[in-house]
Amino acid sequence: MTDTAIAADTRDLLSKFDPLIAERQALLDTGVRDPFSIVMDQVLSPTRAIIKGKETILLGTYNYMGMTFDPDVVAAGKKALDEFGAGTTGSRVLNGTYQGHREVEDALKEFYGTSSAMVFSTGYQANLGVISTLAGRGDYVVLDADSHASIYDGCFLGDAEIVRFRHNSVEDLDKRLGRLPADALKLVVLEGVYSMLGDIAPLPDMVAAVRKHQNCMILVDEAHGMGFFGPNGRGVYEEQGVEKDVDFVVGTFSKSVGTVGGFCVSNHPKFEIMRLVCRPYVFTASLPPSVVATAATSIRKLMHAGEKRAHLWKNSKRLHKGLTDLGFTLGTKTPQSAIIAVILTDQAQAVAIWQTLLELGLYVNMARPPATPAGTFLLRCSLCADHSDEQVEQIIGMFKVAGKATGAIA
Numbered sequence: 159m160t161d162t163a164i165a166a167d168t169r170d171l172l173s174k175f176d177p178l179i180a181e182r183q184a185l186l187d188t189g190v191r192d193p194f195s196i197v198m199d200q201v202l203s204p205t206r207a208i209i210k211g212k213e214t215i216l217l218g219t220y221n222y223m224g225m226t227f228d229p230d231v232v233a234a235g236k237k238a239l240d241e242f243g244a245g246t247t248g249s250r251v252l253n254g255t256y257q258g259h260r261e262v263e264d265a266l267k268e269f270y271g272t273s274s275a276m277v278f279s280t281g282y283q284a285n286l287g288v289i290s291t292l293a294g295r296g297d298y299v300v301l302d303a304d305s306h307a308s309i310y311d312g313c314f315l316g317d318a319e320i321v322r323f324r325h326n327s328v329e330d331l332d333k334r335l336g337r338l339p340a341d342a343l344k345l346v347v348l349e350g351v352y353s354m355l356g357d358i359a360p361l362p363d364m365v366a367a368v369r370k371h372q373n374c375m376i377l378v379d380e381a382h383g384m385g386f387f388g389p390n391g392r393g394v395y396e397e398q399g400v401e402k403d404v405d406f407v408v409g410t411f412s413k414s415v416g417t418v419g420g421f422c423v424s425n426h427p428k429f430e431i432m433r434l435v436c437r438p439y440v441f442t443a444s445l446p447p448s449v450v451a452t453a454a455t456s457i458r459k460l461m462h463a464g465e466k467r468a469h470l471w472k473n474s475k476r477l478h479k480g481l482t483d484l485g486f487t488l489g490t491k492t493p494q495s496a497i498i499a500v501i502l503t504d505q506a507q508a509v510a511i512w513q514t515l516l517e518l519g520l521y522v523n524m525a526r527p528p529a530t531p532a533g534t535f536l537l538r539c540s541l542c543a544d545h546s547d548e549q550v551e552q553i554i555g556m557f558k559v560a561g562k563a564t565g566a567i568a
């Protein structure tokens with residue numbers, strides 16, 4: 159490996175990042191903390207951590223249902239670690255399928271009421287694998303312009319034609335499908351909740367638009383909807399009553415489930431063949447036994463989490479109202495999910511509020527282009543069912559102080 163210092167002006171494959179390196183350095187030179195290198199020194203609960211010696215409320219995790227410290231979930235992980243060891247050291251199709259992988263797939267089949275469930279090592283890999291395997295050269299993937307990076311990357315890996323429609327526009331979806339050859343095979347990819355602004359998709363109207371066209375299958379990514387939406391917590395597609403119209407649901411264990419991993423569930427009679435042909439499933443090691451054990455336990459508990467769901471809604475509505483009343487511009491006019499995004503147009507101001515909040519003892523996610531829509535800077539608040547009423551009031555109080563101190567609100 160090269161061990162000599164490389165001059166900053168040397169032209170090589172990393173030179174294309176020079177503008178970003180300079181932009182980041184200029185920001186750090188103003189004395190702010192780097193929003194993208196926070197370290198949790200200790201995690202006390204799903205809603206509290208120690209960051210740089212300060213006890214901090216967590217409002218920037220995807221721990222929607224607070225399952226990370228659930229005693230049954232933790233116990234299941236410890237037991238599996240003792241009984242099956244630290245890792246599988248192999249692919250699902252070779253030595254990497256343990257009893258626990260079967261058990262978590264059974265739990266998913268029960269949770270979703272489907273005939274098949276396939277578990278991947280992350281949600282990113284689930285989208286990458288499922289989309290690239292279903293839609294190849296000559297096929298079309300029709301997707302919302304604000305789709306998650308893993309959805310776009312799945313299209314690139316499969317080499318399908320990508321057709322984007324305007325975010326959440328039923329009319330544009332219909333128009334773009336109408337321009338494609340009727341006999342071509344198409345995969346329409348939608349998300350239940352869009353994670354940047356926290357808005358949800360109008361799935362019944364979208365499904366109706368898709369059904370006007372031939373040879374379309376529908377995949378819904380419920381990464382941010384699982385656990386929270388629908389009578390059984392399946393997601394927005396369940397809440398909006400379109401279960402029968404959806405061919406594939408992709409999800410993750412890294413949000414409501416509280417660990418790591420990804421999955422796809424389906425009732426398609428040929429779905430199981432995916433296990434042999436899906437490269438991001440075949441050519442990577444399977445999840446450790448402790449992870450699948452925690453996931454299976456968590457998923458089974460989420461089947462009976464009505465009270466937690468109700469409290470999460472209450473938190474979301476209270477925070478949305480509190481921030482609106484303070485004068486912040488939010489990603490949605492009404493609370494639509496557990497994500498509430500404060501929209502700012504200026505990077506310096508966004509970082510200043512973010513840092514002030516952190517100093518007050520509140521961690522939120524900072525998001526910037528290209529991850530965000532249309533050049534916006536976002537302070538993304540994601541609530542947890544375990545945030546107490548008192549914590550939500552504290553959070554609103556901290557936003558009031560930080561907003562005023564930085565001039566973001568009057």
Ligand code: PMP
Pocket residue numbers: 280281282283285306308349353379381382410411412418419420
């Ligand atoms: N889909 C969506 C919509 C997401 O927001 C994310 C992660 N933020 C993923 C997929 C990937 O999930 P994972 O963290 O399990 O890789």
